[in-house]
Amino acid sequence: VSTLLVLPVLIPLLSAAASLVAWRSERVQRGVGVAGTGALLVASLALADAVRREGPIAAQMGDWPAPYGITLVADLLSALMVAVTGLMGFAVAVYSTAEVDRGRRSFGFYPLLHVLLMGVCGAFLTGDLFNLYVSFEVMLIASFVLLALGGERPQMEGALKYVTLNLVSSAVFLAGVGLLYGMTGTLNMAHLSQRVAELSASHPHLVTAVAGLLLASFGIKAGVFPLYFWLPSSYHTPPVSASAIFAGLLTKVGVYALIRIFTLVFADAASVYRLLLWVAGMTMLAGVLGAVSQFHFRRILSFHIISQIGYMVMGLALLASPSAAVRRLGLIAAVFYIVHHIVVKTNLFLIAGVVRRLRGTEELKRTGGLLNDAPWLAALFLVPAFSLAGIPPLSGFWAKLAMIRAGLEAEQWALVAAAIAAGLLTLLSMIKIWNEAFWKPLPEGSGGPATAGRAGLAAMLAPVVVLAIVTILIGLFPQTLLGLAGQAGDQLLDSSAYLSAVGLATGVAAP
Amino acid sequence: MLLILALVIGGLYATAVYLMLRRNIVKLIFGLMVLAHASNLLLFTVGGLVRGKPPLVPSGATAPPPGVADPFPEALVLTAIVISFALTAFAAVLVKRVYKVTGTDDSDALRMTDS
Numbered sequence: 001v002s003t004l005l006v007l008p009v010l011i012p013l014l015s016a017a018a019s020l021v022a023w024r025s026e027r028v029q030r031g032v033g034v035a036g037t038g039a040l041l042v043a044s045l046a047l048a049d050a051v052r053r054e055g056p057i058a059a060q061m062g063d064w065p066a067p068y069g070i071t072l073v074a075d076l077l078s079a080l081m082v083a084v085t086g087l088m089g090f091a092v093a094v095y096s097t098a099e100v101d102r103g104r105r106s107f108g109f110y111p112l113l114h115v116l117l118m119g120v121c122g123a124f125l126t127g128d129l130f131n132l133y134v135s136f137e138v139m140l141i142a143s144f145v146l147l148a149l150g151g152e153r154p155q156m157e158g159a160l161k162y163v164t165l166n167l168v169s170s171a172v173f174l175a176g177v178g179l180l181y182g183m184t185g186t187l188n189m190a191h192l193s194q195r196v197a198e199l200s201a202s203h204p205h206l207v208t209a210v211a212g213l214l215l216a217s218f219g220i221k222a223g224v225f226p227l228y229f230w231l232p233s234s235y236h237t238p239p240v241s242a243s244a245i246f247a248g249l250l251t252k253v254g255v256y257a258l259i260r261i262f263t264l265v266f267a268d269a270a271s272v273y274r275l276l277l278w279v280a281g282m283t284m285l286a287g288v289l290g291a292v293s294q295f296h297f298r299r300i301l302s303f304h305i306i307s308q309i310g311y312m313v314m315g316l317a318l319l320a321s322p323s324a325a326v327r328r329l330g331l332i333a334a335v336f337y338i339v340h341h342i343v344v345k346t347n348l349f350l351i352a353g354v355v356r357r358l359r360g361t362e363e364l365k366r367t368g369g370l371l372n373d374a375p376w377l378a379a380l381f382l383v384p385a386f387s388l389a390g391i392p393p394l395s396g397f398w399a400k401l402a403m404i405r406a407g408l409e410a411e412q413w414a415l416v417a418a419a420i421a422a423g424l425l426t427l428l429s430m431i432k433i434w435n436e437a438f439w440k441p442l443p444e445g446s447g448g449p450a451t452a453g454r455a456g457l458a459a460m461l462a463p464v465v466v467l468a469i470v471t472i473l474i475g476l477f478p479q480t481l482l483g484l485a486g487q488a489g490d491q492l493l494d495s496s497a498y499l500s501a502v503g504l505a506t507g508v509a510a511p
Numbered sequence: 512m513l514l515i516l517a518l519v520i521g522g523l524y525a526t527a528v529y530l531m532l533r534r535n536i537v538k539l540i541f542g543l544m545v546l547a548h549a550s551n552l553l554l555f556t557v558g559g560l561v562r563g564k565p566p567l568v569p570s571g572a573t574a575p576p577p578g579v580a581d582p583f584p585e586a587l588v589l590t591a592i593v594i595s596f597a598l599t600a601f602a603a604v605l606v607k608r609v610y611k612v613t614g615t616d617d618s619d620a621l622r623m624t625d626s
Contacts (some may be wrong), residue, residue, distance in 0.1 A: 021515065130587055137594045144601055148608070156609045157621045163602055167543050168531075170598075174550040174591055182557030233624045450614065 002059030004050055005072045007043040008082050008121040012089075013034060016114035026106040030097050034108040037089040044079075044086030046313035051079035052484065056491060056501040058127060067188035071127035074497050076488035077335060079179050081124045081256055084342045087470070088248045089117045091346065091463035093369035096241035098456030099353050102417060104149050105238060116142035116245065117132070118140040127502055129177055129187045129265075132257065136173070140166050143250060147234060157236030163229040166225030171218035176213035181209070190502040192265045193247070193495060199269065211266045215275075218261070222254030224313055225282040228306045232290060235305070236362070247305055247368035248346035252338055254336045255312045259334065262316060265491045276317035281415045284310030284422035291429045295354040297362040297437070300429055304388065305345060307422050311403055312337050314415060319412040324493075329406035336402055336481055340387070340395040340474060346386040351492060352376070354460050355437055361503035364436035371438040378438045380461075383468040385434065387475065395474035398482070516556045518620050523549035534618050536606050543602060547595035558584025 015036025022028035051057060056075040058067060074082070093113065100109050119139025126132050144166075149403055150157040183206055184195035200207045216227070223231045232249070235243050249300050262269055287307030294300045315334025352362060356376055359367045371378045387394035390401075400423055409414040474481055491497055499505050523545055530542030561580035568575050610616050 006553070089594060130590075134590065142596075142599065144605070148605060149607055151612060154624050155610045156605070158624045159605060160539075160609050160618075160621065161624075163605060164543065167598060167602070170545065171543075171546045171550045175553050178550070178554035178557050178584070178587070181554075181560070181587070185581075237624060265513070265564070284619050390551060 002057070002072075004043065004047045005057060005059045005074055005125060008047060008125060009072075009118055011040045011043055012114040012118035012121065015039075016111045019111040019114060023108075025280045026102065029105065029110040029179070033093040033113065034090075034097065036114060036497050037086070037093040037117070040070070041086035041090045044082045044121075044386055047074060048076075048079040049082040050494065051076050052487070056498050058501040058503070059115050066127070067191035068184050070131060071188055071190070071502055072125045073127035073190070073276055073498065073502055074125055075147075075491045075501075076484060077256070077259065077492060078086055078124045080335065080339055080484060080488060081252070082121050085117060085120050085124065085249060087467075088245060088342060088346050089113070091194070091350070091467055092241050092245045092248075095244070095350055095353070095463045096239075096457035099241050099357070100239050101150075107149060109146070109149065109241075112142045112146050113241075113245065114478055115185070116146065120249050120253055124256060127189050128167055129180065129189055129192065132189075133170070133177055134171055136253070137170060139253065140170065147238050147246075149242075152237070153487045154237040156267070158237035159185060161230045162234040165227075165308075168263075169217045172220075173217035173476060174308070175183040176210050176217060179206075179210050183207075188502070189260070189264055189506070190499045190504045193267060193499070194504065196265055197267065208269075210273060211269050211272050213264075214261055214266075214458075215258070215272055217277070218254050218257045219279070220254075220311070221251065221283070222258060223283075223305075223306050223309055224279050225286045225310070228283070228287070230296045231306060232299060235302040236296060240349060240356065244346050244349035247301065247349050248342045251305060251309055252312075252342055255309060255316075255338060257311070259316050259331075259492065262499065263331070264495055266312055267495065269319060273320035276313055277412065280314035280317045282308065282310070284315060284418050288422045288425040288429070292425065294460070295364045296432065297355060297364060297433065298349065300433060301345070301348050301352060304426060304429065307426065308337075308341050308345065308388070310422065311400070311419060312341070313404060314419065316405065317415075318406050318410050318412070321458075323409070325409040326406060326410045327362060328486075328493060329402070329409060329490050331492050332482065332485045333399065333402035333406045335488045336478075337399040339481060339485075340399045340471075343474070344384040344387045344396060345471050347464060348388065350460070350464050350467070351381050351384070353478060354457070354464065357457065357460065359437075364433065367437045368440040369438075369442035377461075378434075380464050380468055381434070381438065383431040383471055387471050389430050390423045392473045395471050395481075396477070397475065398478040402482070403495070433482065445511075512560055512601070513556070516552065516560070519557060520549055520556065521554050523552065536609060536616050536618050536621075539618065540599070540602050540606050544595075544599050547591075547599065552593050555584055555588050558587075 015032055018032045019495035051074050058073040061070040116137050116139055117133050122135035148155055195271045220227045284307045287303050291300045315330045315498050319329030320457045356362050387396035404416055404419055527542045527546035529539045558581050564579045566575045566579040566582050
């Protein structure tokens with residue numbers, strides 16, 4: 001079983017190494033890209049299945065018992081995130097064989113993609129705060145290079161902002177880690193949860209200060225209001241394959257870290273939850289309003305990432321409620337929302353890439369007529385677009401329904417109103433894309449349909465079709481994912497299974 | 512000693528923020544470097560300052576005597592230094608490329624991808 005825990009980190013590492021060995025042959029790298037991410041998908045599904053059946057599992061590296069060694073843990077939230085990561089990695093790897101240009105492919109696109117996936121999986125699986133920091137850095141350095149690869153002017157400008165703010169976030173995180181170690185003498189998250197509980201009684205202000213540092217750091221990574229400005233400045237600049245994997249996974253690692261730290265380590269951070277209620281509402285509205293004024297396909301989608309992050313944070317913020325039922329509902333909705341969102345958002349970015357291939361631009365004003373030229377693409381666009389806006393019976397409807405129901409139970413009327421308003425404005429943005437790219441005729445002098453760009457379209461469409469089917473399946477059988485989310489939510493609320501998996505159920509004396 | 516280090520760390524953070532807020536992107540990189548140093552020094556300091564007591568296990572014993580320095584923060588700082596070195600190297604190259612591609616080192620002129 002512990003092998004399963006190591007594989008999602010090991011497979012991308014080996015694939016990255018294999019691609020580097022085959023540096024000269026871009027074709028071999030492509031093959032390793034598809035095969036490696038395919039293996040990652042299989043391993044991550046096996047891990048998720050094992051965790052679903054057996055509950056949280058943990059592995060101690062080198063057999064050093066926790067909290068002295070390095071611990072990998074997978075509870076159902078981690079396992080679900082890793083499984084979705086595997087699916088996205090595979091979809092994007094297939095897509096990139098046709099989308100990414102030859103120059104970028106032969107300058108290390110694939111090794112970087114594998115390293116990025118390794119960092120993401122490592123962040124989801126680690127049971128140690130410092131290793132979370134290291135995984136973040138692995139993920140960041142790969143994303144920096146993926147973002148800047150190609151060296152076009154918008155990429156350079158976007159990369160500068162992205163790099164700066166993410167480095168600031170890392171420095172803040174490191175300061176938080178240092179202070180936490182100084183206070184507790186441990187960095188194992190399971191051990192921290194016990195030590196911080198003791199410390200909150202004696203030194204509540206110190207605990208709140210460190211919680212604030214970690215909140216700010218993860219907030220930048222997750223792209224919450226008012227820390228999100230790096231995201232819409234950079235996400236639309238690299239090739240679509242890179243920005244699709246960024247859009248699907250990177251901010252969600254920040255959300256995952258928020259959920260993990262503020263349910264396990266700071267299990268009763270009431271002041272943080274109350275602050276997050278405001279943050280969630282403002283994030284939803286700021287993101288969705290930012291999208292209204294945009295006419296660039298991927299920029300609209302980037303702003304919608306922000307507003308969707310608001311919904312996920314809302315699920316965490318509902319822990320502020322005194323009622324146990326509401327706390328559970330909120331976490332279930334958050335887990336469901338994250339899984340649904342990763343699939344749908346990645347798919348929308350991939351479709352943006354197909355539109356770019358067919359029309360040669362992502363400026364909506366200069367596109368049009370795709371309903372006639374590519375009716376299949378119009379149908380494929382409607383699935384994730386309606387799902388994002390929350391139209392039944394697609395996955396987004398159930399995600400929004402669960403979240404809004406949790407908000408109503410918590411009697412957070414203003415937040416529920418913000419969530420509904422953001423949902424309607426999301427629909428407005430999707431209709432805007434529909435009208436501009438698909439419905440209206442192609443404007444005069446826009447060059448007409450670029451038939452030359454149709455090469456390799458099959459490899460770009462296959463992942464889009466698969467992700468659309470996943471969205472429809474989640475929509476038609478929501479009880480499966482809701483059941484998993486419920487199990488994950490229970491594990492988050494009651495950490496005893498997590499602690500005993502790590503081997504710290506009875507507690508350890510401070511070293 | 513603790514007070515001196517605390518003041519130094521505070522000074523480093525202040526310097527880093529000041530440098531990062533300058534419009535010149537080269538100073539931005541200096542700011543990021545100083546910021547990483549400040550965090551590393553903080554990590555080092557909060558681990559506890561113990562003078563002249565290395566964590567050595569005397570022969571015959573199975574654990575070091577109480578009151579020795581904690582070696583763990585040093586290990587963390589070492590890792591953090593390596594990471595920040597790599598990231599700084601990348602950021603320096605990135606700034607050079609930004610300057611080459613855009614022809615400016617003024618961050619106020621780099622607004623192409625904002626709104």
